[in-house]
Amino acid sequence: MIRESILAPFLLSLRARDSVSPEDAARLEALPWRLRDAKADEEFILEGSQTHDSCLVVSGYATRIRHLSDGRRQLTAVHIAGDFVDLHSLHLNRMDHAVTALSSCRLAFVSHSALLDMFEAAPHMALLLWKTTVIDAAIQRAWIVCLGRLSAPKHLAHLLCELCIRLSVIEQTRNGTFDFPVTQQELADMLGLSIVHTNRSLQELRATELVVWNRNRVTIPDFAKLADYAEFDPTYLNLKNIPAGPN
Amino acid sequence: MIRESILAPFLLSLRARDSVSPEDAARLEALPWRLRDAKADEEFILEGSQTHDSCLVVSGYATRIRHLSDGRRQLTAVHIAGDFVDLHSLHLNRMDHAVTALSSCRLAFVSHSALLDMFEAAPHMALLLWKTTVIDAAIQRAWIVCLGRLSAPKHLAHLLCELCIRLSVIEQTRNGTFDFPVTQQELADMLGLSIVHTNRSLQELRATELVVWNRNRVTIPDFAKLADYAEFDPTYLNLKNIPAGPN
DNA sequence: CGAAGGTTTGAAAGGCATCAATTCCTGTGG
DNA sequence: CCACAGGAATTGATGCCTTTCAAACCTTCG
Numbered sequence: 001m002i003r004e005s006i007l008a009p010f011l012l013s014l015r016a017r018d019s020v021s022p023e024d025a026a027r028l029e030a031l032p033w034r035l036r037d038a039k040a041d042e043e044f045i046l047e048g049s050q051t052h053d054s055c056l057v058v059s060g061y062a063t064r065i066r067h068l069s070d071g072r073r074q075l076t077a078v079h080i081a082g083d084f085v086d087l088h089s090l091h092l093n094r095m096d097h098a099v100t101a102l103s104s105c106r107l108a109f110v111s112h113s114a115l116l117d118m119f120e121a122a123p124h125m126a127l128l129l130w131k132t133t134v135i136d137a138a139i140q141r142a143w144i145v146c147l148g149r150l151s152a153p154k155h156l157a158h159l160l161c162e163l164c165i166r167l168s169v170i171e172q173t174r175n176g177t178f179d180f181p182v183t184q185q186e187l188a189d190m191l192g193l194s195i196v197h198t199n200r201s202l203q204e205l206r207a208t209e210l211v212v213w214n215r216n217r218v219t220i221p222d223f224a225k226l227a228d229y230a231e232f233d234p235t236y237l238n239l240k241n242i243p244a245g246p247n
Numbered sequence: 248m249i250r251e252s253i254l255a256p257f258l259l260s261l262r263a264r265d266s267v268s269p270e271d272a273a274r275l276e277a278l279p280w281r282l283r284d285a286k287a288d289e290e291f292i293l294e295g296s297q298t299h300d301s302c303l304v305v306s307g308y309a310t311r312i313r314h315l316s317d318g319r320r321q322l323t324a325v326h327i328a329g330d331f332v333d334l335h336s337l338h339l340n341r342m343d344h345a346v347t348a349l350s351s352c353r354l355a356f357v358s359h360s361a362l363l364d365m366f367e368a369a370p371h372m373a374l375l376l377w378k379t380t381v382i383d384a385a386i387q388r389a390w391i392v393c394l395g396r397l398s399a400p401k402h403l404a405h406l407l408c409e410l411c412i413r414l415s416v417i418e419q420t421r422n423g424t425f426d427f428p429v430t431q432q433e434l435a436d437m438l439g440l441s442i443v444h445t446n447r448s449l450q451e452l453r454a455t456e457l458v459v460w461n462r463n464r465v466t467i468p469d470f471a472k473l474a475d476y477a478e479f480d481p482t483y484l485n486l487k488n489i490p491a492g493p494n
Numbered sequence: 495c496g497a498a499g500g501t502t503t504g505a506a507a508g509g510c511a512t513c514a515a516t517t518c519c520t521g522t523g524g
Numbered sequence: 525c526c527a528c529a530g531g532a533a534t535t536g537a538t539g540c541c542t543t544t545c546a547a548a549c550c551t552t553c554g
Contacts, residue, residue: 048482064388066388066392068392068396068478069478072396073396074391074392074395074396076388076391076392077388088381088384088385090381091374091377091378091381091382091485092381092382092385092485093485094482094485096385096388096389096480096482096483097388116374119370119373119374120370123366123367123370123373126366126370126373126374126377127338127363127366127373130338130373130377130380131338133377133380133381133384134335134337134338134339134380135338135339136384137335137380137383137384137387138335138339138343140384140387140388140391141311141313141323141324141343141344141387142343143391144321144323144387144390144391144394145313145315145321145323147391147394147395147439148321148394148436148438148439149315149319149320149321149439151509152509152510183531183532183533184532184533184534185532189395191395192394192395192396193510193511194510194511194512195532195533196510196511196512196513196534196535197509197510197511199533199534199535200510200534200535203534215519231315231316233343235295235341235343236343238338238339238340398541399541399542430499430500430501431500431501431502432500440542440543441542441543441544442500442501443502443503443542443543443544443545444541444542444543446501446502446503447502447503447542450502
């Protein structure tokens, strides 16, 4: 058995939304990726920095984060294996946010110039990668709706639904169970809540048996029930096959 | 005097972020645009629809909106002249949100196939338009931060800072004054607040003289002061020249 | 002038934040 | 193997921010 491609989760993610020819997969493989590991809590892309490469998550969990003047923080995305975390930096002068490892994770960097070269040689690749940033934006819209109009427990439930689906796409769930290595402080910074209220919201989901959460391991016993509770509609994830209940 | 191009605001918006050659501008002009007017409150792109064209705002104000099961709503973006409102529909199967006119507005539609033809003929045009969707996403991230971590009055102040800058780019501000034709209910649905609290937040900004708001006309007497209050940092708008205080 | 929608105000209730303390883990060193 | 330290999770109490319900006022327009 030859080594698993570092792009395996990325290709799973792409193919869940689009067909990707073997040639196109080869083009992606052929890019001059540079691997690097990051430890948990390491901020590997700084806010305000000007980057010349983009970063794909190979394994582990990462997040986009903005720091406010008073030290408070807001996370604007959770990134899992196969996510091209800062592909948009290709188009931006300065990063408007930082990117941090939630768990230890393996990253693959590729220079902007290599990407541009690929687009020159195969223009349709730009459309393929453009699409990933568009889906990323759709996820952000969903977060806006959750922040604006859902109660804290429902918002948390919605987040778990989203993660469960996204992780099932890259085959990182088993029987509704998946890893989610975050502290409650980090969770609070995703939900825009205090840590205390986050804790109480989580307890409510546990009490109603919508969610089981031990350590960093989350189980959703009845996905349909949780999705209904959270008003979760997976349309925005733009999957070819909407999984009724991911396993 | 020949007619003003329907793309004038779009080109202003593009050129504030990037250089656009006359040839590229001509390519955009040459697209088979179809004009259409929408009345205020008209929902001209439906949630869940599958579209085959994308829509640029020529004049007026539009918004992206998501409806919840209980009738509540959340707006996820405000669109002004020059915004390619649903360019991302080029990549999405179904719209995860609706697009509605906030004021009467003029729209220009172009088919996805015409866009794809243009990309085929001039691949770099894809990068140019990709960039607009990336900036759009950056704005959404800023909304996430505001929703999660700003108090209601500061959030409102931040929104007005953003609008003022974006409108100044398309030359729609004069001495810190601009049109913003929304009801307080619509404002509330942007901020994720109740209409009552939105009203009180607005009154707070008025009382501190950070904002003057009559009818649909907003004036920011001291932009720097408001920006400081709202922790507004324009980096995310990705402008070549950060306007210190837009006029 | 009346109707209708938008804005403003008041009062009461609830959700969420804050402060502070306690308990539970988990990894480390004796 | 057990005690200890430090971070994370949990709990309690209090107060503020925001919502909800209701009503009054204001503006526009047929």
